[in-house]
Amino acid sequence: MILDCHLQPKASRAESTRLHAERVKIRLSAPPVDGKANAQLLALPSTAFGVGKSQGSLESGRQSRQKCVRVNRPLRNVASDG
Numbered sequence: 219m220i221l222d223c224h225l226q227p228k229a230s231r232a233e234s235t236r237l238h239a240e241r242v243k244i245r246l247s248a249p250p251v252d253g254k255a256n257a258q259l260l261a262l263p264s265t266a267f268g269v270g271k272s273q274g275s276l277e278s279g280r281q282s283r284q285k286c287v288r289v290n291r292p293l294r295n296v297a298s299d300g
Contacts, residue, residue: 220277221263221287227255232262241284256280259287268293 222241229245236243244262248254256276263274267289279285 219267219289219292221289223259223279223285223287225250225255225259225283225285227283232258234262234266256285259285263287263289263292 224238224241224243226243226245227248227250229247232245232247234242234244244259246255246258248258260274260276261271263269264271267273269289269292273290273292275288275290277286277288
């Protein structure tokens with residue numbers, strides 16, 4: 219599964235909020251320095267989709283707010299879980 223994301227780093231808390239220009243808007247509390255925001259982003263699929271932390275990888279957007287994240291073998295569909 220590929221997630222198209224729009225990030226807001228340095229937010230008060232980490233959460234996915236809504237669609238933003240056909241991308242999932244994700245707020246991250248980590249700053250965009252030394253890969254900290256990317257690391258926090260890649261940790262989110264483990265809780266949202268019930269996969270291990272190694273199952274998420276950054277496909278594109280390493281230094282951009284627009285990113286594509288690949289989630290390998292998600293165990294649950296967040297959209298259907300409500």
